Amino acid sequence: MSTSQRMRSYRGPALFSHGFRPFFLLSSAWAALAMGLWIAMLAGAAPLPLAMDPFSWHAHEFLYGYLGGVIGGFVLTAVPNWTGRLPVTGAPLAGLVGLWLLGRVAMALSGLAGWLPVMLADLALGLALLGFLAREIVSGRNWRNLPVLALIGVFAAGNALFHLEAAGGGAAFEGMGMRLGLAAALALIALIGGRIIPSFTRNWLAARKSPHLPVPFNRRDGMVLGLTLAALAGFVAAPQAAPMPWLMLACGAAHLWRLSRWQGPRTRPEPLLWVMHLAYAALALGFWAEAAAGLGLVAPGAARHVWLAGAIGMMTLAVMSRASLGHSGRPLHAGGGTVALYLALLGSVAARLLAGLLPGQPWLLHLSGLLWIAAFGGFALLYLPVLAGPKRAAKAVSGRPGAA
Template identity: 45%
Template sequence: MSETAAPAQKRKPVPRGLARTGPVILSYGFRPFFLAAGIWAVLAMGLWIGALIFGWPIGGSYGGAYWHAHEMLFGYSTAALAGFLLTAVPNWTGRLPVSGLPLAILFLAWLVGRLALLAPDLVGLPVAIALDIAFLPLLLGICLREVIAGRKWKDLKVMAAVGALAIANALFHGVILWGGDVALADRAAVSAFIMLIGIIGGRVVPSFTRNWLAKRHVIALPAPYALFDTATLLVTLAALACWTLLPVSPLTVILCALAGLLNAWRLFRWRGWQTGAEALVLVLHVAYGFVPLGLLSVALSAAGWLDPMAALHVLTVGAIGTMTLAIMSRATRGHTGVPLTASPLTAASYACVALAALIRLAVGPLPDLATELLAVAGTLWMLAFLLYTLEHAPLLLTRRRDRPE
């Protein structure tokens, strides 16, 4: 009697994402990165204020001022960006999100960079820089793989902005090692973030506003995406590129002023004044409002009428800080099953970060009060993210619900 071998059973692939075992914090990308962003926003600013007041030797041979600039742009902001992308990309592509061990490895890459740069001389400055550089290319590789696999070609422009951030980070470090103008890398990174806000904010701000207004049977809704939006983004890209390379050029004045006006009109078309009853929606308009304000401030700076650092901080603290806080709080609530309405603590955190940006802008026109204004702005920044962390950490750590309302 002959024997026939039983057909081999086909193995099912092990799915990625939405892990139901293991720590809740590793079940979805927004969880560890939003929590870390909130904590690091407080700690990094606190360390910088301590360095200014008490002479704390943060950053070692990297330099305290450079460390502060780097950690706000490439420490805090990239953590918030990673949390958003690891949550949004699966929604764009329909593929499962990264979770579990791969997520832990990616988060560890971010964390190692923060620790290495805090005291770079313990391992040597080149090694500390190499450890920090690894995170953004790794994040880009993960997200790019998902976008290509999902054939979402329109989202490649988002990946391009992330790639620009990775290049700006390497450039920033290169200037520290070999000398040069660190401000160029600084402006390049800020420009990449502002383009991300223009692209992604142009989706989420009118979309969330439209949904909120429609539920209340409001007839006048935000204008849909049109050729005007594309033109605005292209002019903004040109303006930011010119500012990055030629910060005091007359062309920068013209392009940034034009981009500021176009973005102001774009924001007006989204009808944010109708959302005053819900801070969770209104803050998106406030955050985007810092984009035209920042671009106009850059134009004034390029013309010699405003302190360049004041203009820069309208974009960093105002646009980047307020938008990331708005997205972090909304996504945390939506993905953990908490009603999509701002609590008093959440509304207070929004007010603190927006006020911090406005006070930082006042440093230029009021140089005699610079120390006091910087201290108030820094304190408000820390308070904003402390409030976010205290309110949302329990949701990120324990509440297991990963489908937004």
């Protein structure tokens, strides 16, 4: 049975007909709910019986909780397209979603259980995804995507290390486990974003017969990725080393140069495209922000959120909205509601940066959190009919439909 035949023969709930549907819906809802809980913690409340400090819970649930769910949805959607093998649907997909929910509940109630059961519950989905991805790559002989498998493995290892550091009583949100998972996420953006952004842009521009197309991946892109791995390795292992700010500056400049070759300014009429270019720009600027923090020019927390909220938040929101529209048979065009989500997230990132520059203005942190809730809670509400409803018959779309 082919992938298309498998999808046509599926008769269960639409929500479990494709990996992106439940994971994107629940992950976005969790991003909004967890931010609401974090705002309550900032106000002095203790809404959850946590075993770790609130800052570590906050960092973990947005990096490993929210992003872990989005990665699950992306992998389960993209890998069948990459390998031509069957997608995970129905009860097996519901089981994977259950593993993700188990991790969120375990983390929220971690003060009621020992650290080991909590860690095992939280790692369950990541290990299951690794097994799925390894099987698909080997069975489909899709060796090109081995780096994706390796980076997801590093992401899972960072999560395990985060739990071990928290169990040891340390501030895990400042530890190596946090940096390792963040580095893996940023490398995935550089690798996969470097594939899909110019590809989607090329398709859109070519459909409009533009003579200006993105430069295809070449050896220089490989050099940028090599520099990125070196910078991120230093960020994980020796973030305070004297050469690190200069390496970060060079890496940020390299990514801005790479981005300049993808014809981003020509995508202004289509928000689904320019938001991806903007997210990649946040990846580049995040290297510069880390350099500024290393030189004592910017507060480290504010600098880190250029990556966390800007690059990761914006890229995941962009991918979720595009994949949800394309795979559900809808036109690949962002309407006014989706644009409002993007603008809310931009406002959240800007407010968080200002909060770091103006530490005497705590209302900026609350504003940033509320705008984040508007972006991701708004996505869950706006895209609920898309993600939980049946696929529409394909219509004329902008570019190639469906590619995650």
